[in-house]
Amino acid sequence: MPILTHPSLSAAVSKPQDAPKDLAPENILQLRFDHHGPVKSLLLLAALFHLAEFFICKFFFSQTSGPFFHPPVATAVAGQETFLYAHSIIRQYGTFALQLGLINFIVATNPPKFSRFVRLLVVIELCAAAFAFAQLWRSEVPAVAMWITGLWNLMIAAGLWLFAPKETLSLPSPAAERAAMGEFNLFGLRISGNVRYLVLKTSLLIVGLTWTLWAFGSTVFWQIGVAGISSTKGVEGDLVRAMGANDIVRNGQGLLLFAIGAVCLLASQRPAHFAAFVWFVMLQQGINFISAVIELSFGSIAWPQFFIVAGGQAAIALYFYLLLPRGEEQRLTQAAK
Numbered sequence: 001m002p003i004l005t006h007p008s009l010s011a012a013v014s015k016p017q018d019a020p021k022d023l024a025p026e027n028i029l030q031l032r033f034d035h036h037g038p039v040k041s042l043l044l045l046a047a048l049f050h051l052a053e054f055f056i057c058k059f060f061f062s063q064t065s066g067p068f069f070h071p072p073v074a075t076a077v078a079g080q081e082t083f084l085y086a087h088s089i090i091r092q093y094g095t096f097a098l099q100l101g102l103i104n105f106i107v108a109t110n111p112p113k114f115s116r117f118v119r120l121l122v123v124i125e126l127c128a129a130a131f132a133f134a135q136l137w138r139s140e141v142p143a144v145a146m147w148i149t150g151l152w153n154l155m156i157a158a159g160l161w162l163f164a165p166k167e168t169l170s171l172p173s174p175a176a177e178r179a180a181m182g183e184f185n186l187f188g189l190r191i192s193g194n195v196r197y198l199v200l201k202t203s204l205l206i207v208g209l210t211w212t213l214w215a216f217g218s219t220v221f222w223q224i225g226v227a228g229i230s231s232t233k234g235v236e237g238d239l240v241r242a243m244g245a246n247d248i249v250r251n252g253q254g255l256l257l258f259a260i261g262a263v264c265l266l267a268s269q270r271p272a273h274f275a276a277f278v279w280f281v282m283l284q285q286g287i288n289f290i291s292a293v294i295e296l297s298f299g300s301i302a303w304p305q306f307f308i309v310a311g312g313q314a315a316i317a318l319y320f321y322l323l324l325p326r327g328e329e330q331r332l333t334q335a336a337k
Helices: 037-059 061-068 085-108 115-134 143-163 174-181 193-219 222-226 233-245 247-267 276-298 303-322 329-336
Strands: 074-077 080-084 184-186 189-191
Touching: 037 061, 037 085, 037 115, 037 143, 061 085, 085 115, 085 247, 085 276, 115 143, 115 247, 174 193, 193 222, 193 247, 193 276, 193 303, 247 276, 276 303
Parallel strands: none
Antiparallel strands: 074 080, 184 189
């Protein structure tokens, strides 16, 4: 997985003797703890926590959803009420939690390079803690679970703030980014680095805005998401009332969506420098495909919907792969060593 670097970055570090070199493309999975070990450990702990959330929500969704949902929560597939909407949304929450865990892992590979994302993750963890503590007054929500979650988020946020890299690598100029993109030949069509840079920047911006709009759809405009999900107006009305009562689930999912959107928007500012998050968008498609397979097995979606979703994810992954920084990438990586 290539992570693009710029040769001028080493000069922008306030303490060059303490700053680790950017990882070469073939070494992204090799985490070194001789530099910034505490912050890397905290980021990996957060990633493992989100991975655990994923497995719990995917495989123990019935037990997980129980305390957070009020009946009725059934919805329809092919005209019949065949699965619980509560179970589906809990499994979906697990999918988003896994993506946030992947973000933590990417940032852990090079905290100085991704120092802006470290600060963003501090804000995300603080929001998650505030959300957990805000639910304590609700008698139907397990207080112990909320205390554990809130304190965990506070601990991670405080640790990331305390051990965040003091040095911040300056961002390469837009001109350097365009040069690093390189020219690309697509079936005989030569695409300049300038065009690829602008398209990639715009695409990441659109992805970030899409996740943000989806977050608003889960928190503020949730009635739109519920509308049309069931086969009958009666069941649809029940769902609207049920989801109105189950705001903790909607808002918890919305918080994850806001976090993913913010990360993509931040990455769009320097898409070549933050090329690891282009890979993140591609890996998202694989995660979403696995989620679609799981939902298909539970009857949450039908085969035509599955093929549409799978085809769209494959197209998006290929699209971003074609936009990956190329050309001078190897030279820039070697120059940073």
